[in-house]
Amino acid sequence: MPLPMSETMTDSCASLSSLGWSEFFSDQLVSNETNLLPMRIDTVHRARLTAIFQSGTVKLTYPADVTTADFAVGDWVLVDPSTHLVQRLLKRKTLLERRKAGNRPPQLVAANIDTLFIVTSCNSDFNAARLERYLALANQAGTNPVIVLTKADTVSNAWEFEQQAAALQRGSTVVTLNARSPDAKTALFPWCGVGQTVTLVGSSGAGKSTLVNTLAGPVLELPQQTGGIREHDAKGRHTTTSRSLHAIAAGGWVIDTPGIRTLDVSHVGYGIDTVFAEITELGPHCRFRDCSHVHEPGCAVQAAMAAGKIDPERLTRWRKLHNENCDNSANQVRPRGTSSMPRRKNRE
Template sequence: MVRLADEQLGWDSFFECQLADSEAELWRLRIDAVHRGRLTGLMDAEQFEIELPARADTAHFAVGDWVLVNPHTKALHRRLDRRTLLQRPGEGKRPTQLVAANVDTLFIVASCNADFNLARLERYLAFANDAGTNPVIVLTKADVADDAQDFARQAATLQRGLAVVTINARSADAVTALRPWCGPGSTIAIVGSSGVGKSTLVNNLVASGSQLPQQTGSVRPSDSKGRHTTTARSLHAMAGGGWVIDTPGVRSLHMKDLGQGLDVLFAEITELAPSCKFRNCTHDHEPGCAVRAAVASGTLDPDRLTRWRKLHTESRA
């Protein structure tokens, strides 16, 4: 039987159907913090430290994971399959870094100032698409921009059906604007460069007094860039009944094996590709390329094709 507390934490039939009859009495904990040598999880609004097997590697777990635990010993039994997984591919010999699990919506935060960058937003969108989460562009500092809607119009062109919201992260109105994605039992994660207001937004979304506030930092006025203030991923209860996972500021995001994510992001190119003369057309120099023909006719933005080539090449490297 699913308890109300489980539903509030995001438990649903996807996880319920994974349980064997012999596991009915085990505790269901949702991982709220991953440390180098330990895990903690939530159940019934209480936090428990999980006893791990010898030599267990916590890098294999992500904030937002559901795990089964022995109620008497608090020993880990197993981790349940994930609905979605945000993971950051490692560069060189570095391993893949798990960012967050079972996230319904990814808030991609950018600011309405000189730090606004379409290519960077496309990277985050591909990241979200590959993970299976619903991306939403959240544009902060709209209150100090000369024309915040111009930034919103640019962002909206990046992907079909993309929701774009402009807010002042410090205002109570920000919570109202984002409420459609923050209802009871929902889980959102927040990504974006340093200084765009991610931690301020988290502070505004979490239930008053239920969590320690996120540290915020100043922005250098010379280049609109900020300093890193969030250093660890963590799960926070939101005032609306959902959950938010904050993440450290990320200036660069390496793309690797994101075929499906790029196909969704660049749907206009994906749909033209089958009309190219050659099946493995790179849309660069081949004759009979339907994609380059669309650029020549003015129906496809040449900058989009340039950015597609860059991400496509990086993803396949």
């Protein structure tokens, strides 16, 4: 059923702001688009898109020259109210994407997110190298990373995991909690207020779906399934199989994503530099501009490591991530659809 023509963007600014709309998006509008309705993508399927608006959920149609792979959950689109046809995909404020091995385009994970919750458990699932990869991904995406340590109630030394996590990136935020406890909502409230959008990433079994259910509370119509843990290695099963946007009881929005077993990095040089700031900041002080920080004379990084100012394991992990990023970036295609669908001529 077509949406009422009277429900224009101007009439619905208050409602749109609660969905995450801001001046960043309204500034992109042009004068001849006032009859179009801004909507936010809440599910992306192989051949189907749905979006939310103040009046509910709408099934969208899209131009023949694009596919659903060009959209991410969290995207803002301008829609013809009479046909539900997507006229334009607005430029994204942030974009989280998963790079795949080989010369394949990236997979769009979530768009326009304010905070990325990097979820891991206080057990053998905790892996510093994997967390550094997620931090680099968050930094490159332009979102605020928060490391969430779950299952703190199952160990007596949760503070040790918290210290290790906090040391992975300068000024990083770490929250330790029990995902099943109502107190989890209080701990994460600063990032889940009205109009704010968060996304959860992490390995399977870390408690992401449980945390989504806790955050959403009674607002979530279909609670995310949770899976059991293999006790011998603390590994979980994939319980979330698609990406979707859910309302949070605190007034914000959460995008749930499937667990990622492998996370290849490419085109995340800035993200890596931010994670390993204590190493990258010393680069300009090395004798050689292209210093690899391995064996060259006059290496400021090696000197700092010898003086006990840099952890040798951090340097090893930086080198591995840096080399992987350089190799993959050189071999992969440019990312697609990172800002908007091509404008139609009558929209210029």
